Amino acid sequence: MLRETTPFGEAAEALLARIAAIAQPARYAAGSRIYSPDDPAEDLFVVVSGRVEHVMSPELRAREALKRVARGGVFGWTGLLLGQNRRLATVSATEPTDVLRINTEALLGLLASEPLEGGRVLERFTSMIQREFTVPALLAKVRRVSGPLTEEMSSLSLTMYRLSLWLRSPRPYLMVIGFALFLGFWYLAVEVWKLPRFREMPGLTSVVKEWFSPSPTYGLSIYTAEYYQHILVSIWRVTKAFCLATVLGVSFGLLLGWSRSFKEYVFPLFEMLRPIPILAWVPLAIVMFIATESAVVYLAFLASFFATALNTMLGVQSIDESYLRAATCLGANRRQVFRHVIIPGALPFIFTGLQISVGVSWFSLVAAEMVSGQYGLGYVINTSYMMVRYPTIIIGMATLGIVGYITSALVRIAGDYLMEWRVRELALADR
Secondary structure, three states: OHHHHOOOOOHHHHHHHHHHEEEEEEEOOOOOOOEEOOOOOOOOEEEOOOOOOEEHHEEEEEOOOOOEOOOOOOOOOOHEEOOOOOEEEEEEEOOEEEEEEEEEEHHHHHHHHHHOOOHHHHHHHHHHHHHHHOOOOOOOOOOOOOOOOOOOOOOHHHHHHHHHHHOOOOOOHHHHHHHHHHHHHHHHHHOOOOHHHOOOOHHHHHHHHHOOOOOOOOOOOOOOHHHHHHHHHHHHHHHHHHHHHHOOOHHHHHHHHOOOHHHEEEEEEEHHEEEEEEHHHHHHHHHHOOOEEEEHHHHHHHHHHHHHHHHHHHHHHOOOOHHHHHHHOOOOOHHHHHHHHHHHHHHHHHHHHHHHOOOOOOHHHHHHHHHHOOOHHHHHHHEEEEEHHHHHHHHHHHHHHHHHHHHHHHHHHHHHHHHHHHHHHHOOOOO
16 A cells, blocks of 8 residues: 555565554544644554545645545645644545554654665655645655754764764774784794794884884884974875875866867876876976975875876766756756866765875875985885884884875765765765
């Protein structure tokens, strides 16, 4: 019976079965009153057989105050409206009528337990109320389900919901096992088995002792101010390079994807320059930029720019052509199509590119600091190798990995705030 109704007709079989389980059959004789205005709106009704007469209250200002509801019709939906807990209509059976009574709060609880399907059911309720009962859109505002994925949910809540899904999944525990296996192999290979390939490497215990020592042998640990100076200098360089690459790379990529003539002129040169390694640019960077700091930022920017621009271009090209035609048919000009279709449609690819970009910025920065830097984590790694401070090399590498991971996570969080619809889609897919 539920399958014949407008709101429930397209719901999943499992959800329909749960709704059917809370539905109670009821029978009304011809001429009997089912409810009146101001009665508590505790249930909604599905007509199984017979017919009822549904008369709206004048204050609802419905275009058609009288509606006759037959088999498959749904009425008594006032309890689903925002801020309404009293009836807004008079309903009477015009002939012997069988109905299903469904408690409104119990129904909302079921819909909240399956937010994707539940949200669609409530959207269909909204359409039915406006179309079949001709209630003005301003009044026909259906309540949202109270589950974790409502449209009113904040970006932070969506992020936390994804985090809770992640914590409930086996992934974090597998991650811990992965780290344990890596560290265990390192310890055994260097300090226990003393394999030939690892005989010159610092052991796990020596690196940990040096990293967390108040008086480090080689002068660098979490207790020394110089350690944090190197981190801050590298972060500041990456920030400048990444921001510059984001502004120029996204703009350049949008033009490459949007304008065919621009792409034909520029893309061959772009593809020729993109494979050139960062180290090959070092001499030119030193020649072009008198200041060492500018040369380091430029080298970190370069690889990041190529990654951002390429992913942005692919994002524009991935947009379905039908969206562009639909916007044009609806009267959008070229600028409006670019703003409202191209940019939002390319955002998932753009933020994928930005996550790659920030990682590329880090290893490009390290290469640049090894050659021409005076401070920074790359400088630490290079000078430690030259001065045979092997534990410090590992400390610099591990710090670089941790800081790089944090910056990538910040880019993902920024993407979550700008693309709530994408976060909701990933959360529903448990990803």
